[in-house]
Amino acid sequence: MNIQKNTIITCFENLFSYHPKEDYQFSIPETLEKKQEQNYSSESSSNLELPKNIFPTLSVNLEVLTSRYNTMINSDIIIREFSLTAKNKEYKAFLFYIDGMVDTTSINHFVLDPLMLRNSANTYQSPESEVIKEAITNNIVVRKVKKFDLASYIYNHLVPQNSVEQVDTFDDVASGVNSGNCALFVDTLNIVFNIDVKGFKQRSVEKPENEIVIRGSQEGFTENIRTNTSLLRRFVNNEKLIIENIEVGNLTKTKCAVCYMKNIANTDLIAEVKYRLNNIDVDTIISSGQLEQLIEDNGKFSLPQLISSERPDKASNFLLEGRVVILVNGSPYCLIAPGTFIDFITSPEDLNLKFQFANLLKIIRILAVILTLLLPGLYVAITNFHQELIPTELLFAIVAARESIPLPIIFEILVMEVSFELIREAGLRVPSPIGPTIGIVGALILGQAAVDANIVSPILIIVVAITAIASFAIPDFSFGFHCRIARFVYIAFGYFLGFLGIAFCLFIHFLILSELKSFGYSYLQPYIPVTKDYKGIFLSPSWKREHRASFLNTKRPKRQADISMTWKNNK
């Protein structure tokens, strides 16, 4: 008996008592990481045998590439062998590129043309070696000559292309070719010309579809990172905008761009963003959504910690505010770090509107968050525990409506909430020509039929509908998702514990919100902790926004003069 008791006690002690960590690490464990890295890559050790540097012999290079790219079975890899003429001498050479990624006219006119056709540039025959200096002493002519350098000759004279790079490893060649360049291999040279002839089909700049504003720019990001950076450049229009490239993904080597204002953004923030991006050990990154999950502080909660946007004007506003924008090649959504709670209920339109309108919208959005989170939970709690809180007439209306409903309220509300989520999900999946039908069938007919058949009460339909409408009023998609998930928790707690449960849940929710950090910034900034320039929840008039958000600790705290409208108050 005693032994059993002891085992139970030790079991509980093991569970709940505090156990200090056994090994503390106060420094970055470089050795450990490296070890892991080696272990990780040793799985694909066969790759290590691949040669690294370019060989001077053309045929060897050709062989290496043939095997690396599996050209025998890979249909779109093109190797074009030819002889190029330089100074009237012929050299064997080949072009290596991927069909569909390159612009064939560029290759024809600006690469193959000047290299192959005989023209004044490649037939010009200077002496074998150029004499730089000549001195005659004792009838012996000493000539200092510059030897003919084929590489620089081709670079300087034969490839009339704006972006040509000389690389000397196969990895560099591969990364260039994979992104749409063509590689020019020339016999006897152990360097390769990486020529930019990108010409793939891509979407042009279009209207952003998911963040619609009325007053504001109608341009959205596209899949191409260069287009996106150019959009940012056009909005910011200042050379202090730095766009740094970082490749993420061991296999895909996805190009990511870290953009920030050098004279505004906090250096630590920039460093942190770059540190996180540089230290991601994954094979693939296809979209910014994947990247977001890999660089956010806390992945346990459904709260978004980075703002994602498809609007370059929104991104530029944040850039000029002192935040960092991350672009991912192939994704029309940028990520903005850090993201705080209030950013997710702020619409990009707010800055374009008069502050009164913006504040009204802000109140409505806060109301929407409260409604979408709490309304079904409150309804369940009130009808189960606190009927005396409802005005008598409303209570009688609810009771009358529920008179012949066979289901308990909790079941009723879960049925409706789940079917609403179903309609929402189904609405996304159906092909667009019949898309509107699902709304009509799902919402109107099903709802009406359910009420007529006495399965659910009309009051409940109103509750669910208000909740749904409120959830659509939240500007940020991810934050809306968070509210949708949390709503079910509130329903459960409201059902089991009434208002006590909802209060408990709110408490936990606030606890999570205040504990959460985004890139080291408290999630509830600037409200908790309050910063010195805190001006309340509402947006101040345009002429009064003198300071950048002080929690961002920017290098340029002031954004406008104390008197910004000098035309009016010029003394």
Add this chain to the structure above:
Amino acid sequence: MNKKLKNTILLFLILTICLFSLSGCYSERNIDHLAYVVALGFDVGTDNKLRLSFQISVPGGSGDNGSSSQSDSSVVNTIECSTFDSGVNLLNSYLSKESNLSHCKMIVFSEEFASNGISETLFTLMNKVEIRPDCNVLVSRCNAEYFLKNSEPVLEKLSARYYEIAPTSSEYTGFTQSVTLSEFFSDYNDTFQTCYAILGGINTSDTHNSDSSENAVEKDSSNKADETLIQGKTNIENMGLAIFSGDKLVGELNGIQTICHQIISNTLNSCIINIPNPFEENQTISLKVRPIKNTKNKVKLVNGSAYITSNINLEARILTMNENSKYLNTNEIQTLEKSINSYLTTQLYDYLYKISKDFNSDIDGFGKYVVQNFQTYEDWKNFNWLENFKNSFFEVSVNTTVKSGYILMES
């Protein structure tokens, strides 16, 4: 132990503890399982002490097709019991649902029950958590069961709303006053004043005031509840106040007396009074009266009895017009002011001596002014104001400003 597993178990344990042991599942009171009492009636029982009536709302009782028609019918259950709570208990054993008093809008005492003393009932009701302190207290001239059974709302669909709205008519008629349970209770416990309740009744042709001796001027406003000559569907009529001394009903006020009470105690919004026409005999003029300043009451103690002066400032607007009216004339207006003043002064003296000499019940709270003359609470208690009120004498001065009517006949 694995840290992740430990966290999961911990979370699970916390949730289980919260959801089930802390849980209010057992205190759950689903709206579907409750019967809502909208009004309570207290009568004197035949065998037992108490005859309790519960008016229970049946939401959507007609409920065709299950659509949410909000019209409700209500049922009245009457129970003979010894105490209030045992009555509720008996009701619960009789009903299929649990009765709930938190939406009770009106507590009705019959005259007989009220004259026997309601102290115990009052404290029991205040002690009951479910009963809201803001429900109205009414003394009915008929018995409470009859009152509840015949209180069919005509203009409203919900009887709960009817009970809530009906007393608010006092705001524009002045013929009665909305009295809530908490006000009633606090007045009852006060040493400064006594309590009063709404006076109500069921208006039928049998109850109409057939006393034709009174002159035409006072005919309209001298009615009490259920006496007004109204032909219509049998209906509740709230008019006048029921005056208590201690916990016992001692008398009733009619419409005009209630107006006087509200003028003195500064609770009047506006009201319509009739005065004899000073220019033509046997004619009356209707006036819309509202106070322009708060009434100033002053109390002096003279030989142990209170000498109470009230200074009243009113504004009156002429409503009755005929083609001979010359209300732009200063002299006529002054004549009119004089007759209003004299009419109201008479009514006020009637009222004040009625509550002091007949009822000995200080419903206007003159005690608040008297208490200034005492230095300690002991002195005040020994003085026993509520007993002494009957020795008070009054002086009233009414100052009315007449504003002309809304149409201009001369220009």
